Amino acid sequence: MWLKRLSLINFKNIRQAEIDLSERFNCFVGDNGAGKTNVLDAVHYLSMSKSAFTMTDGQSVSHGEDFFVVEGSYIADSERLEGVNCAFSRKGGKILKRNGKEYERLADHVGNFPLVIVSPRDTELIMDAADERRRYLNGFISQLDKAYLASMMRYNAVLAERNRFLKTSSDEQMLLIYDMQLSEHGTRVYERRREIVDQMREMIEEYYRFLAEDRERVDITYRSELDDMPLSDLLLRSRERDIINQFTCSGVHRDDLIFKIGGYPLRKYGSQGQQKSFLIALKLAQYRMLAEHCHERPILLLDDLFDKLDIGRVERLLSLVSAEEFGQIFITDCNKIRLEDTLQRADVGYKLFTVEQGEVRL
Ligand SMILES: Nc1ncnc2c1ncn2[C@@H]1O[C@H](COP(=O)(O)OP(=O)(O)OP(=O)(O)O)[C@@H](O)[C@H]1O
Numbered sequence: 001m002w003l004k005r006l007s008l009i010n011f012k013n014i015r016q017a018e019i020d021l022s023e024r025f026n027c028f029v030g031d032n033g034a035g036k037t038n039v040l041d042a043v044h045y046l047s048m049s050k051s052a053f054t055m056t057d058g059q060s061v062s063h064g065e066d067f068f069v070v071e072g073s074y075i076a077d078s079e080r081l082e083g084v085n086c087a088f089s090r091k092g093g094k095i096l097k098r099n100g101k102e103y104e105r106l107a108d109h110v111g112n113f114p115l116v117i118v119s120p121r122d123t124e125l126i127m128d129a130a131d132e133r134r135r136y137l138n139g140f141i142s143q144l145d146k147a148y149l150a151s152m153m154r155y156n157a158v159l160a161e162r163n164r165f166l167k168t169s170s171d172e173q174m175l176l177i178y179d180m181q182l183s184e185h186g187t188r189v190y191e192r193r194r195e196i197v198d199q200m201r202e203m204i205e206e207y208y209r210f211l212a213e214d215r216e217r218v219d220i221t222y223r224s225e226l227d228d229m230p231l232s233d234l235l236l237r238s239r240e241r242d243i244i245n246q247f248t249c250s251g252v253h254r255d256d257l258i259f260k261i262g263g264y265p266l267r268k269y270g271s272q273g274q275q276k277s278f279l280i281a282l283k284l285a286q287y288r289m290l291a292e293h294c295h296e297r298p299i300l301l302l303d304d305l306f307d308k309l310d311i312g313r314v315e316r317l318l319s320l321v322s323a324e325e326f327g328q329i330f331i332t333d334c335n336k337i338r339l340e341d342t343l344q345r346a347d348v349g350y351k352l353f354t355v356e357q358g359e360v361r362l
């Protein structure tokens with residue numbers, strides 16, 4: 001799947017833009033704060049119906065305006081034409097349309113236009129608390145499995161209800177009903193997470209070894225309390241504690257991903273470039289899994305290509321993504337000469353856009 005044309009109105013610092021893109025590499029160069037990442041975020045909006053960076057849609061509306069519109073014309077791998085339009089107004093909220101038809105639920109859109117983003121923000125995945133890693137896993141698995149998203153949403157709804165209930169009551173009968181529902185949805189979430197992470201492990205290791213020229217090994221493991229016993233038993237076991245804490249202490253909302261380098265925690269022992277390389281390996285594995293499940297080559301966004309990487313790793317990354325199995329790629333960098341040099345050496349065809357104070361030019 002590739003994005004042939006991107007149109008923006010009032011999106012962050014880009015007041016208006018019409019961008020005709022290449023099927024392969026699209027590069028956006030310009031100074032800090034020019035709007036390069038904003039272009040990529042608009043593409044993210046079209047796939048995920050939300051920003052990759054800001055918490056609220058309102059933050060993506062140009063200062064002083066009331067609405068933004070992002071529109072994309074796609075060509076699927078089957079050559080089918082597809083249009084996506086995402087409009088947000090401060091008064092009317094967000095409306096997402098595919099081929100002119102509005103979605104009833106935004107969640108129905110997720111996975112139809114698969115996308116993977118690599119950005120400097122990814123370090124939050126390593127540095128932040130477990131909920132960041134769960135959010136990542138949820139976003140990723142939702143793209144390749146709509147049933148997962150539904151289970152996750154139901155699990156969260158029951159969990160919130162159970163927690164509310166615990167604040168006022170400890171009625172065993174009611175808790176039993178909540179536990180049955182939590183177990184049903186939670187077990188599905190657990191099984192899918194376990195399956196996906198197990199499938200990714202080897203790919204991540206393989207990509208990392210290639211990027212790092214075999215210098216060191218990395219590993220990812222999925223950790224869940226459900227490894228030890230079924231969720232229904234866990235809930236029963238922690239019931240007394242839950243009643244005292246007025247909060248559900250066990251479940252898949254406590255899962256985590258553990259990242260290691262050379263057998264040690266990546267957060268503590270990985271250098272910045274090693275951490276970045278790990279994140280890229282993770283995202284490339286994600287790309288491959290999405291491509292397989294969606295039967296569509298996802299769009300790959302590489303924000304700040306050179307961020308923390310030495311030139312050897314950048315070149316190996318480019319040689320990886322220039323393979324046939326990767327489709328359309330968006331790259332940003334603040335140094336035009338460096339980027340062009342590297343792309344020419346990698347011998348890839350590309351289209352280069354200059355971004356200057358919110359203006360995008362070929
Ligand atoms: N809602 C908004 N309205 C207007 N401008 C905005 C809005 N949100 C962000 N901006 C502006 O967008 C600019 C940042 O754009 P962006 O992050 O795309 O820069 P960049 O080109 O990627 O820079 P860098 O090289 O530093 O990564 C900032 O100047 C910021 O003030």
Ligand SMILES: [Mg+2]
Nearest residue numbers: 036037304332
């Ligand atoms: Mg940027």
